[in-house]
Amino acid sequence: MDAVRVALLREVLAGTEWLGATRRFAGALRGSVVAHGGGLLLVGTAAYEPWHLAAHLVDEAAWSGTPELAPTLVRHDARPSDPAHLAVGLGRIEAARRGETLLVVAEREDAALLERVAGARRGGVTVLALGAGDGELPALAHEVLPVPGGAELDLDTVQHLVSAAAGENAVPRPRGRRRFRDALSRLAESLTEPPPSPW
Template sequence: MDSGSVAFLRELLAETGWLERARELGLALRATRSPGGLLLVGTPDEEPWHLTAHLADEARLSGLSQLTPTLVRWDPPPGAPAHLSVGLDRLERAARGETLFVLSEQQAPVPLLERVDDARRTGATILAIEGGDRELAGLAHDAIAVPRDGLVTFDGAQHLVSAAAGELEQRPRLRDRLARLLDKVSGPQITD
């Protein structure tokens, strides 16, 4: 998906809440403390190659080195280059300050859920884009569920989150966010 398509998708989704959720997850990705500490893992059938590439681009373009992802693979082939040979055993070493970003469009397999739970217990932040998996969502500190028949596809959600992670805008202060929320709730005020 090119930048024009992402911009068009953002325009279509402006009033749906999707952009805000993508920004929240993107900001959570940026909280990873160091390069290599953002671990991406999928299922045995769907490794997150596409999102890995997009986050690497966002890290390079934005200058946010903490967005440089580490692709964690279920069964890396022997002799694979170092960046393609990181196996599931890396999740055993996940620590505080690192982020485990899980992508699972289907129900996550039990071995993945066990490893995610272990990483959470050691202090890693767990984020997910999932397709309605309550167990995975329950383990995640923050997750976006992508319904099959929704406005956004699973691939589209990945694009929105990766683009949001690389945005250079500052997050609005709590006071500004609360003021906007109060404006929405109370509606326009008439003063004399």
């Protein structure tokens, strides 16, 4: 889905909860990968691997100047003979560490995947879930965007909205030391300004 179609879709969805929900979720995704800088892992289920979302996030990362958005697609059937970008298997989730973000796209839960996601969360990984609205996965996730069966939008369409919103240029909020330095700089400038002229 190209930018024009996403814009038209957003126009059609104006006034619904979907625009706000997808933007909030995309903001959490972008905020997590930018703040932690540890990388983004993207995984689906054995029955559904989010190829299109991976491709769109790579595009959005390039267009927005946010390389952290480019995900590593983790595959259930990865083989060493696959091209490097398709050869990352589920063991990568077990190797994930604090600072990394794991985005799980699943219409239904997968028990074996849930165990890996739970282990990653215990290891300090930020977990986001797209699709599954009930069960154990939403309980494990730090942020959830449910796409229930029978909703106005299907999971593929919601992924397009999320990837487009994640790539939107947002003004970064100053954090920590930078905020303190900015405030200190403004204070120093105000103290060194010449007094106003009395006439």
